[in-house]
Structures are given as structure tokens and as C-alpha cells.
Amino acid sequence: MTEKIDVKSLTLEELKEELLSRGEKSFRAAQMYGWMHGKQARSFEEMTDLSKEFREKCGEWYTYTALSPVRVQESRIDGTKKFLFDLGDGNVVESVWMKYKYGNSVCISSQAGCRMGCSFCASGIGGLERNLTPSEMLDQIYAITRLTGERVSNVVVMGTGEPLDNYDNLLVFLKLLTDENGLHISQRNVTVSTCGLVPQMRRLAGEKLQITLALSLHAATDEKRRSLMPVAKRCSIEELMDACAFYFQETGRRITFEYSLMRGVNDSLKDAQDLGRLAGRLRCHVNLIPVNPIKERSYVQSDRDSILAFKNALEKNKINVTIRREMGRDIDGACGQLRRRHMEGGQYAEGIFHN
Numbered sequence: 287m288t289e290k291i292d293v294k295s296l297t298l299e300e301l302k303e304e305l306l307s308r309g310e311k312s313f314r315a316a317q318m319y320g321w322m323h324g325k326q327a328r329s330f331e332e333m334t335d336l337s338k339e340f341r342e343k344c345g346e347w348y349t350y351t352a353l354s355p356v357r358v359q360e361s362r363i364d365g366t367k368k369f370l371f372d373l374g375d376g377n378v379v380e381s382v383w384m385k386y387k388y389g390n391s392v393c394i395s396s397q398a399g400c401r402m403g404c405s406f407c408a409s410g411i412g413g414l415e416r417n418l419t420p421s422e423m424l425d426q427i428y429a430i431t432r433l434t435g436e437r438v439s440n441v442v443v444m445g446t447g448e449p450l451d452n453y454d455n456l457l458v459f460l461k462l463l464t465d466e467n468g469l470h471i472s473q474r475n476v477t478v479s480t481c482g483l484v485p486q487m488r489r490l491a492g493e494k495l496q497i498t499l500a501l502s503l504h505a506a507t508d509e510k511r512r513s514l515m516p517v518a519k520r521c522s523i524e525e526l527m528d529a530c531a532f533y534f535q536e537t538g539r540r541i542t543f544e545y546s547l548m549r550g551v552n553d554s555l556k557d558a559q560d561l562g563r564l565a566g567r568l569r570c571h572v573n574l575i576p577v578n579p580i581k582e583r584s585y586v587q588s589d590r591d592s593i594l595a596f597k598n599a600l601e602k603n604k605i606n607v608t609i610r611r612e613m614g615r616d617i618d619g620a621c622g623q624l625r626r627r628h629m630e631g632g633q634y635a636e637g638i639f640h641n
């Protein structure tokens with residue numbers, strides 16, 4: 287038996303071809319696409335203006351991704367919600383919903399697990415299980431829109447996984463997400479975060495999208511970066527800076543550097559000066575993130591004064607800096623923590639629980 291096609295991962299053009307090859311009329315494609323991505327139907331049964339016979343055939347030909355949460359946690363501090371979704375094959379992924387003044391932002395996962403192994407991150411501890419399909423990335427947003435009843439305006443691919451390690455699926459996802467017949471989220475409101483896979487960063491630049499590329503830097507010298515992130519052994523900071531400059535050249539989009547501050551590890555004034563020298567060479571923005579301590583590692587947050595001193599040192603060098611507001615501290619807010627708790631058998635953090 288041939289494997290069923292994941293129909294929600296097809297672009298409109300692919301869906302047209304697919305239906306034509308099955309002897310169906312091509313206008314069915316636009317109808318189905320509208321149900322899947324415009325109205326975000328949860329099943330073929332909901333597509334009521336398609337004949338029952340056609341819907342049944344769809345059920346035989348295709349799989350239909352519609353994620354359900356196994357757990358929802360809501361922060362008592364800021365209303366941030368964290369969703370743990372069941373992928374139906376024993377894997378779960380987490381997504382975070384955050385309310386900001388400018389709109390609602392969703393942080394999605396791109397892989398079940400991760401093979402990058404950054405030392406401070408909970409997502410990589412169990413390694414990579416598998417890539418998410420485009421529809422699985424997309425449906426995290428569709429499901430959250432339905433569950434919260436609110437429109438999502440911004441999407442950040444900063445949950446579990448390395449998006450550029452799942453490049454082809456990521457690109458289809460971005461196409462579907464920003465498509466005018468779907469959620470139609472502006473490319474400018476989408477951020478993809480990478481630990482720094484240079485060839486894929488360059489390839490992404492060539493796609494000439496208007497999305498923001500965020501680079502997880504976390505250290506400003508190769509030696510220090512290599513001690514925190516195994517991926518840094520594959521390429522130098524110099525190569526990363528070149529790739530970032532190329533991204534800006536091709537897209538006109540300013541790069542975001544993410545820098546998680548860890549006490550005594552990367553938060554000294556010398557670190558700030560080194561970072562300032564790098565950032566000063568590019569059109570960029572630096573986002574300082576107080577590290578979110580995970581129980582498997584001993585990293586500690588820098589104290590408030592060191593964080594402010596670090597920020598000041600960068601600003602003296604005319605670098606654009608923000609300190610990321612911590613959202614959902616009480617609900618396992620850090621990457622991959624909720625998923626890990628689930629896999630360990632469910633000692634969850636505080637917060638309000640729904641099921």
C-alpha cells in the first residue's frame with residue numbers, strides 16, 4: 287500500500303495537481319484549500335459543501351492533521367499559555383501563546399526533539415525524534431487560534447527543534463502560513479530562529495522572504511561558543527557574521543542576535559565588549575534573554591545589575607538592545623521543559639492546568 291498523503295501540507299498548486307491526477311476537478315482544490323487553511327476545518331466531515339462521496343474518498347487518500355492538546359498550562363503571572371500537542375505517533379510537542387500589547391504571538395516547535403545539543407537547553411536532552419511536517423507546524427497555530435478564540439498576529443519558530451535542520455518542511459510551512467488564502471500572516475511578523483547552520487542560512491537568504499532571521503549567538507568568541515553549543519564546532523563566528531551580512535544584503539531584513547545571559551559564563555563586561563564589536567559590524571538587534579534555568583543543568587540567571595550593565599555596555603557602542611521580558615516563568619516556560627516533564631511522567635510546574 288502506498289503511504290497516504292498529508293493533504294494539509296500541500297500548497298494550492300500541489301493540491302490541484304494531486305486532485306487532477308485522481309481524476310477530480312481542479313476547482314475542488316481551491317474549495318478544499320479554503321476549508322483547510324481559511325476556515326481551519328478539523329476534518330473532512332466539516333467540509334460540508336463537498337459531496338459526502340468526495341469526502342469519503344479524501345479519507346481514503348489522505349491523512350488530515352488536526353492536533354489536540356494533551357495539556358494546557360496558563361501562567362498566573364501574565365496569562366501566557368503553554369500547549370502540549372499530541373502528534374498521534376507517541377510524540378508530543380509544545381507551543382506557547384503570549385499576549386503582547388501589539389498582538390498575540392505564538393511560539394511553535396519545528397521538530398520533536400532536537401539534535402543540536404546546546405548545553406543550556408532542555409529540548410536537546412533526548413536527541414531528535416523526528417521532523418515535524420508543514421501541517422504539524424501550521425496546526426499548532428490553527429489549534430491555538432481555535433482554543434483561545436483570538437487571532438494570532440506574530441509567529442516565532444523558537445520552540446523545540448532547529449528549524450533550519452528541517453528546511454524543506456519549514457519553507458512549505460512559511461508559504462502556507464503567509465498565504466492570502468490561509469491565515470495570511472505577514473512575513474514581517476514571522477521570526478525563524480537558528481543555532482547557526484551556515485549553508486541553510488545562506489539558502490534562506492536566497493529565498494528573499496521578508497521574515498526575520500534570529501541567530502542564537504550566546505557567546506562572542508569561538509572558544510566560548512563551542513563550550514556552550516556543539517554546532518559552533520562546525521563553523522566559526524566569522525562565517526556566521528558573513529552569512530548574516532548576506533541575509534541582510536539579500537532581504538534588507540535586520541538580523542536579531544539572541545544572547546542568553548548565564549551568570550559567570552557569558553555575562554561579563556568583556557563579553558559585552560566582544561559582542562558589541564561583532565554586532566557593530568551589522569544591521570542588527572540584540573535580544574538579551576535571562577537564561578531560563580533547567581533542572582538538568584546548573585546554569586543560573588545573571589543578576590539584574592549585571593544584565594543592565596551588559597545592556598549599557600552594548601548601548602554605548604550604539605547597538606540596539608532589548609531585554610526579553612520573561613513570560614510564563616511559572617509554567618515551564620523554557621524551551622522543551624514541558625515536553626520533558628511529560629516524557630518523564632508528569633511532574634509539572636505551577637500555574638493553572640486544563641486538560
Ligand code: SAH
Pocket residue numbers: 402404406407408443444445446447448449479480481482500501502503544546575576577578579580620621
Ligand atoms: N534551534 C533554534 C530555535 C529554538 S531555541 C535556535 O537555536 O535558535 C530558541 C531560543 O531559545 C534559542 O536562542 C535558544 O538558544 C534559546 N534557549 C534554549 N534554552 C534556553 C534556556 N534554558 N534559557 C534561555 N534561552 C534558551
